[in-house]
Amino acid sequence: MNKRSGASSTGKYLNTGNGLCLNYIDLGHPDYVAVVEPDTAFWSLVKKDQLGEVVSGNIIVDKLKIHLKDMNKEMETLRFKLKPSAVYFNPTEQCNLNCPYCYIPSRMRKQGRHMSWGKIDEAFQILKGYFGESLPERQKPQIVFHGSEPLMNKDAVFRAIETYGRDFSFGVQTNGTLLEQKDFDFLSSNNVMIGLSIDGPAEEISDQTRKNWNNAGTFKKLLKTLEICQDYPLLSVICTVTEHNIKSLTEIVDFFHAHHIKNCLINQVRCTLEGGRQVKPSDSEMAEMFIKALDRTHELFRQTGRKLIVANFANILLGIVAPSARRLMCDISPCGAGRCFFAVSAKGDVFPCSEFIGLKNFKGGNLFKDNLSEILNSIPFQIVTKRKIEDIKPCSKCAIRHFCGSPCPAEAFEINGGMAYPGAFCEFYEEQVRYAFRLIADGKENDYLWDNWDDNTSEVFRF
Amino acid sequence: MQIMYRSPFLLFNNYKTQKGEDVMKKTSQETNKKKEIIGFRKACKAKGTGLSHYILVDSSKK
Numbered sequence: 001m002n003k004r005s006g007a008s009s010t011g012k013y014l015n016t017g018n019g020l021c022l023n024y025i026d027l028g029h030p031d032y033v034a035v036v037e038p039d040t041a042f043w044s045l046v047k048k049d050q051l052g053e054v055v056s057g058n059i060i061v062d063k064l065k066i067h068l069k070d071m072n073k074e075m076e077t078l079r080f081k082l083k084p085s086a087v088y089f090n091p092t093e094q095c096n097l098n099c100p101y102c103y104i105p106s107r108m109r110k111q112g113r114h115m116s117w118g119k120i121d122e123a124f125q126i127l128k129g130y131f132g133e134s135l136p137e138r139q140k141p142q143i144v145f146h147g148s149e150p151l152m153n154k155d156a157v158f159r160a161i162e163t164y165g166r167d168f169s170f171g172v173q174t175n176g177t178l179l180e181q182k183d184f185d186f187l188s189s190n191n192v193m194i195g196l197s198i199d200g201p202a203e204e205i206s207d208q209t210r211k212n213w214n215n216a217g218t219f220k221k222l223l224k225t226l227e228i229c230q231d232y233p234l235l236s237v238i239c240t241v242t243e244h245n246i247k248s249l250t251e252i253v254d255f256f257h258a259h260h261i262k263n264c265l266i267n268q269v270r271c272t273l274e275g276g277r278q279v280k281p282s283d284s285e286m287a288e289m290f291i292k293a294l295d296r297t298h299e300l301f302r303q304t305g306r307k308l309i310v311a312n313f314a315n316i317l318l319g320i321v322a323p324s325a326r327r328l329m330c331d332i333s334p335c336g337a338g339r340c341f342f343a344v345s346a347k348g349d350v351f352p353c354s355e356f357i358g359l360k361n362f363k364g365g366n367l368f369k370d371n372l373s374e375i376l377n378s379i380p381f382q383i384v385t386k387r388k389i390e391d392i393k394p395c396s397k398c399a400i401r402h403f404c405g406s407p408c409p410a411e412a413f414e415i416n417g418g419m420a421y422p423g424a425f426c427e428f429y430e431e432q433v434r435y436a437f438r439l440i441a442d443g444k445e446n447d448y449l450w451d452n453w454d455d456n457t458s459e460v461f462r463f
Numbered sequence: 464m465q466i467m468y469r470s471p472f473l474l475f476n477n478y479k480t481q482k483g484e485d486v487m488k489k490t491s492q493e494t495n496k497k498k499e500i501i502g503f504r505k506a507c508k509a510k511g512t513g514l515s516h517y518i519l520v521d522s523s524k525k
Contacts, residue, residue, distance in 0.1 A: 032501065044502030054500060063502070071504070078509045085510075322505035441501060454505055462503040 014055070020064060022055065023399035027434050032441040037064055040071035041323050041402040044463060045441050067461055075402065078324050079334060079388070083134055084376065086142040086341035087127060088354045091115050091160075092153040093346045097175050098213045101242060101269045101276040103410075104148050105358045110213065112148070115346045117156040123348060123367055124160060128167050130372045144171040146343070146354055151178040161190050171195065173238075175210065176225040177218050184228045193234045198222055200245050201255035208244040209279070226259055236263040236311070241286060242279035249293035257300045257308045265312050266293060271424040272355055272410045280424065287431035294435065298447055307451070314449050316429075317436045319403045321445060322457055331405040331429070333389035338364075338381040350375045352384040355410035362410075384409050387419040395422055404429040
């Protein structure tokens with residue numbers, strides 16, 4: 001009798017009793033289908049005309065059984081045993097732009113406060129002390145100045161980078177409108193990662209969402225900023241996809257590639273707040289246009305030898321071929337919020353992720369008033385860190401549940417009313433995973449990943 | 464299974480080769496097509512810390 005389930009099944013048959021579970025997935029590929037063991041994220045692609053023979057034989061099952069324990073352990077570590085090592089730090093509530101989909105409430109962006117240098121200094125001392133105890137000595141924690149627009153409080157941000165450069169790795173996510181040559185010189189000389197937000201390849205598209213409080217667009221200034229930064233190795237660009245730019249994604253890829261961008265995120269708009277919901281594209285259109293954009297990156301790579309990595313898709317691909325090598329922690333369950341990273345607002349309030357900053361019920365405490373370890377273990381944090389895919393419908397029975405992770409908890413909570421519900425783009429993830437498997441079937445997966453991505457990995461198995 | 468150490472925050476591990484001219488990596492395209500079963504898995508020490516609003520990078524790589 002199985003000690004865990006109490007059932008008498010010896011587990012010798014697939015998909016019944018205590019037997020291993022192999023789900024079949026049609027990929028839309030001419031030759032291959034996928035079989036997946038969802039709990040371990042084990043997969044293999046099988047020729048369609050040999051599916052019955054292969055699955056009823058022992059080839060796949062034997063391989064699965066050999067590595068089952070290690071794969072379970074790997075997923076357990078990835079999902080439940082990581083420690084926070086990054087902070088998304090908002091040095092100001094203010095933003096000079098009024099993008100309709102922003103997850104920071106407009107009253108904060110318009111009338112909010114800066115965090116003073118004295119408070120930033122105090123906050124960094126607290127964070128330095130916390131990470132000094134929680135992380136190995138060789139691991140440098142990361143501080144990402146995030147928004148609202150961090151360069152609205154430029155002097156304090158730059159002073160913090162100068163003062164704490166030995167203690168943290170730094171990044172700045174900016175709308176680019178306040179970044180001048182001298183600022184870039186400072187940031188690049190300090191090895192600060194720069195993330196630029198650009199939503200379109202031309203003024204008439206970009207300016208529909210990236211505009212200031214007087215409704216004036218920012219594309220012309222963004223172009224100048226891009227010219228300053230474009231050859232910087234630590235530059236990445238984020239494009240937020242809405243109904244305004246959904247039809248231009250391939251042109252956006254052309255634009256980024258022409259500007260020698262090497263890394264970008266083409267993110268579906270988050271629907272946590274009403275503004276995002278109002279400009280949300282449909283899942284099917286998002287999937288269709290996104291996949292065309294991915295195809296275009298591949299065409300450009302074949303033509304020029306230069307890759308433009310779409311990091312959010314690359315992360316899903318990594319989740320399939322090497323689950324622990326994923327770089328972003330949105331598409332794993334529980335997500336990284338509150339357990340791999342957390343967010344600090346300009347008032348010092350601590351949230352599991354920036355996405356929660358507008359949702360006061362998810363405040364875990366205040367960095368200046370409360371103990372950080374207790375904040376990270378507070379009820380609001382636990383609600384997020386304990387949101388796991390096994391408790392969500394329809395995700396609990398979904399074969400690709402560990403390639404998608406059912407993001408995002410803030411979105412799920414606000415749209416669907418609770419943590420036991422999925423977020424906004426279920427079908428979009430289905431299509432991305434199918435596309436990823438088709439690439440693998442055609443042997444193209446490395447064309448969509450960073451060169452040398454698998455340095456320091458070991459091969460668990462290969463058919 | 465041996466889990467090996469991977470550098471934290473590593474997202475842009477490609478620019479060593481892209482600093483000058485990018486070099487197209489040879490792909491395994493076509494080689495899989497005749498295989499009855501395709502399947503593989505790699506492992507490393509999990510260090511993911513990013514979220515979709517932002518790309519993290521190992522600045523020590525610069």
